[in-house]
Amino acid sequence: MDQPIRASQWGWLWLLIGLALAFGGAILASRTQTAGGVEVRDIRFLGTGGKQMSALLYVPPNATAKTPAPAILAVHGYINSRETQDGFAIEFARRGYVVLALDQTGHGYSDGPAFSNGFGGPDGLAYLRSLPMVDKDNIGLEGHSMGGWTVLAAAAAMPDGYRAIVLEGSSTGAPFARDGSPTWPRNLGLVFSRYDEFSKIMWGVDKARDVVDSPKLKAVFGTSDRIVPRKLYGSLANGTARVLATPAVTHPGDHISPEAIARAIDWFGVTLKGGRPIPSSNQIWYWKEAGTALGLFGYVMIVLGAFDLLLKLPAFAELRGQAEAGAVRRDGAWWRAFLLTALVPALLFLPIFSATYLAIPANPILPQTVTTQTTLWVLVSAVIGWWLGRGTVSGRQGPWRATILIAALSVGAGYATLVVIDRLYHTDFRLWIVAVKLPSLRQALIALIYIVPITLGLIPTMRTLTDRLTVRSDGFIAQYGWAKVALILGFVLFLAADYGAFFATGQLPTAFDPLSTVIMLQFPLVLAAVAIIGIFTWRRTGGHRAGAVLAATMVTLMLTAGTATQGW
Numbered sequence: 164m165d166q167p168i169r170a171s172q173w174g175w176l177w178l179l180i181g182l183a184l185a186f187g188g189a190i191l192a193s194r195t196q197t198a199g200g201v202e203v204r205d206i207r208f209l210g211t212g213g214k215q216m217s218a219l220l221y222v223p224p225n226a227t228a229k230t231p232a233p234a235i236l237a238v239h240g241y242i243n244s245r246e247t248q249d250g251f252a253i254e255f256a257r258r259g260y261v262v263l264a265l266d267q268t269g270h271g272y273s274d275g276p277a278f279s280n281g282f283g284g285p286d287g288l289a290y291l292r293s294l295p296m297v298d299k300d301n302i303g304l305e306g307h308s309m310g311g312w313t314v315l316a317a318a319a320a321m322p323d324g325y326r327a328i329v330l331e332g333s334s335t336g337a338p339f340a341r342d343g344s345p346t347w348p349r350n351l352g353l354v355f356s357r358y359d360e361f362s363k364i365m366w367g368v369d370k371a372r373d374v375v376d377s378p379k380l381k382a383v384f385g386t387s388d389r390i391v392p393r394k395l396y397g398s399l400a401n402g403t404a405r406v407l408a409t410p411a412v413t414h415p416g417d418h419i420s421p422e423a424i425a426r427a428i429d430w431f432g433v434t435l436k437g438g439r440p441i442p443s444s445n446q447i448w449y450w451k452e453a454g455t456a457l458g459l460f461g462y463v464m465i466v467l468g469a470f471d472l473l474l475k476l477p478a479f480a481e482l483r484g485q486a487e488a489g490a491v492r493r494d495g496a497w498w499r500a501f502l503l504t505a506l507v508p509a510l511l512f513l514p515i516f517s518a519t520y521l522a523i524p525a526n527p528i529l530p531q532t533v534t535t536q537t538t539l540w541v542l543v544s545a546v547i548g549w550w551l552g553r554g555t556v557s558g559r560q561g562p563w564r565a566t567i568l569i570a571a572l573s574v575g576a577g578y579a580t581l582v583v584i585d586r587l588y589h590t591d592f593r594l595w596i597v598a599v600k601l602p603s604l605r606q607a608l609i610a611l612i613y614i615v616p617i618t619l620g621l622i623p624t625m626r627t628l629t630d631r632l633t634v635r636s637d638g639f640i641a642q643y644g645w646a647k648v649a650l651i652l653g654f655v656l657f658l659a660a661d662y663g664a665f666f667a668t669g670q671l672p673t674a675f676d677p678l679s680t681v682i683m684l685q686f687p688l689v690l691a692a693v694a695i696i697g698i699f700t701w702r703r704t705g706g707h708r709a710g711a712v713l714a715a716t717m718v719t720l721m722l723t724a725g726t727a728t729q730g731w
Contacts (some may be wrong), residue, residue: 174475178468178576185463185580185592193588194452195447196249200224201256203589207272210286214279217272218287218591219245219264221256225439226296233301233435234261235293236287236317236325240308240332241678242533242726244271244600246591250448251305251331257447258428259439260303263291267313269328272603276525278339281316282309287322288317295389301435303347305427307331307417308361315340324401325349327434330354332414334365335383345385346487349402352430353380354423358665359414360677370669374409399434402460406430415596415681421446432671432719456594458584462577463692467699469576470713473569474703482561482569484705488633488642500631501649504624508544509653512686515540516679530609530730533682534722538613541620548623560706570713574720597685602724605731610723618715624650625697625707625714639702646694651687658683665701689718 196203204220226232235255245264252262252549265287269277280286283307292299302325304314311333318325319341327350335343343351355366355374362371367379371542374380384396384405397403408426410417417423425443432438473479490497519536529535560566581601584590592599602610628646637645661680665671671681693714700710 167363172194174468174471176468177464177471180578181464181466181468185465186461186594187555188454188457188461189584189588189590190454191457192451192503192590195451195454196221196253196256196590198253198447199257201365202255203726205585205589208286210268210273210283211280212276212282214268214285214286215265215272216268216274216286216290217245218290219252220294221252221260221262221264222296223256223259223261223348225259225588226261228295231298231621232259232261233303233431233437234263234291234297235305235431235435236265236284237262237305237390237597238267238282238284238287238310239264240306240310241271242682243596244598244725246593246598246600247418247596248305248307248310249451250298250418250446251427253448253451254424254443254446254628255305255431257439258294258432258441259437260295260431260435261291261294263287265313267727268312268563270726271600275605275728275731277729281320282313282339284313284315284317285320287313290323292321292324298437301437302326303431303435304328305331305373305431307334308333308414309339312339315348318422322347322349323495324508327352327431329354329430330425331417331423332359332361332365334379336379338364343379343383345383345405346403350399350404350430350434351383352408352426352434354408354410354417354426356410356412356414356417356420356423358412358416358669360665360671360674360681361414363674364677367675372409372669375407381408382646404434414677415684418453419449419595424448451590455590455592458590458638459592459594459597459599462581462592462599463695465504465580466573466713466717467696468575470569470573470700470709471703473572479565479569482565482704482709484561484707486629486633488637489630490632490720492636493634497634498626501645503547504627504632505652506656507547507653508540509657511543512540512654512657512683513673513676513679515543516675516724518678520679527730529612531613531723531726533726534609534613534719536679537722538616538620538654541617541624545620545623548625548627561704563708566709569709570656570716573713574716577717578720594688596681597688598725599721600724602720605728606723607720609728609731610719613723614715614719614729617719618712621693621711621715621718622708624693625701625711628694628697629701629710630705633698633701639698642702643695643698646698647691650694654683654690656688658687660671689721693718
């Protein structure tokens with residue numbers, strides 16, 4: 164008869180499964196991005212003012228100093244990083260293009276602050292043109308959102324340094340680019356999705372599907388008539404060609420849209436010489452997305468497995484305790500606590516993010532706008548947890564020193580795995596717009612600013628999950644399930660209503676703050692992980708503090724490494 168898994172073995176099981184997912188996913192991701200003999204290099208170079216710039220360089224086997232190949236500068240959008248362009252970079256490189264996937268200034272591993280030096284675009288193009296394996300007469304520019312403004316800055320700085328450009332969910336002109344015209348930029352392919360949240364900012368229309376009637380866009384296309392998608396305007400030979408494509412996705416959906424990627428491939432196929440004629444419908448990038456997603460889930464399992472194993476050591480004996488559910492049944496008080504926990508933080512999200520953006524500009528003390536916004540939201544939401552926790556008796560928490568140490572070591576196990584994967588495979592852990600990256604030294608120092616308030620904010624939330632919302636008759640599946648629902652339900656309902664109206668009418672109800680709306684898309688997945696961490700640690704320690712410190716460490720590092728730095 165098979166022997167059941169003993170409690171002492173669960174930590175090893177979590178750890179080993181996590182490692183299998185992390186390394187298996189990394190191998191899948193690596194094989195995808197190097198398919199056909201493409202080499203991926205993690206590079207640094209000096210830009211304007213001595214700023215260190217970061218990029219991933221994709222070099223296909225046909226590109227050598229003796230046989231230079233066409234090349235493309237590919238740039239991500241605001242609060243993203245070079246890996247966000249993977250879908251485009253992989254497909255371009257498969258077709259024989261050298262690709263420089265750049266970290267904008269103040270993003271990823273490029274020095275800040277964000278927005279400086281033309282977002283880093285001119286430096287990126289200059290570096291790409293300096294490479295011996297690049298055909299300098301056949302260079303394309305591609306950028307998503309603010310990455311579009313980055314490559315437009317490059318085009319403005321070096322008007323003869325490129326042959327064609329693709330803007331994905333971006334625009335010429337205000338707020339951050341030179342005005343477009345029928346002759347500038349050269350050979351423009353615009354991919355602007357029918358449900359792009361930023362249509363008002365980019366092209367001055369309330370509904371993205373109305374971009375075909377945008378006066379601003381008509382001026383760039385040199386016509387007074389409604390623009391016809393997929394119709395060629397201007398002249399390829401004269402560099403005045405224009406074409407519009409409108410995939411049925413959202414602004415962040417461009418990253419994982421086969422059509423958006425295909426339209427970029429097609430445009431460079433007719434404007435650049437020397438690429439391989441692989442049909443644009445033949446795409447493999449999604450296997451890398453699957454691999455890094457496996458790694459993301461594996462990372463969480465590694466951290467939890469390490470926590471379980473460390474907790475069994477004598478040094479952490481004081482943290483071990485018996486978990487006791489806080490509620491006898493789901494009565495009226497339980498449902499009130501559940502609904503307040505589930506709904507109010509989601510309703511507070513946009514007001515707090517918008518107010519913080521307007522009231523607290525990035526500065527040397529709070530150098531990252533999005534991390535500051537998230538921190539204040541966590542702190543305000545904590546008031547709910549504090550109010551709900553009045554009069555409750557929490558389980559034993561154990562000493563702070565041991566709690567902080569076990570959290571640091573557990574998260575360290577996850578990042579140690581990422582260090583090895585980064586060195587071996589040049590990949591990280593990510594799913595769409597949710598990513599865990601290795602922090603730079605600067606980002607690690609910034610994390611020290613935010614980790615204490617985020618921890619203080621998560622403590623009341625974790626206390627509510629464990630002391631108020633656990634029910635004595637529930638098994639472990641119900642405990643994990645209710646905790647996840649409590650933290651994500653409000654966001655799921657809000658986003659479903661917001662985007663349901665958006666898809667039905669073309670008008671985004673929260674168009675007054677499209678950036679925060681897009682940021683909100685990450686929160687259901689992140690908060691589900693926070694809930695799992697809270698219940699996992701509570702079941703082993705009997706308290707809420709360890710889960711709060713562990714989750715805060717993971718979230719803070721994820722935030723500071725993955726967003727823009729404006730204040731340093």
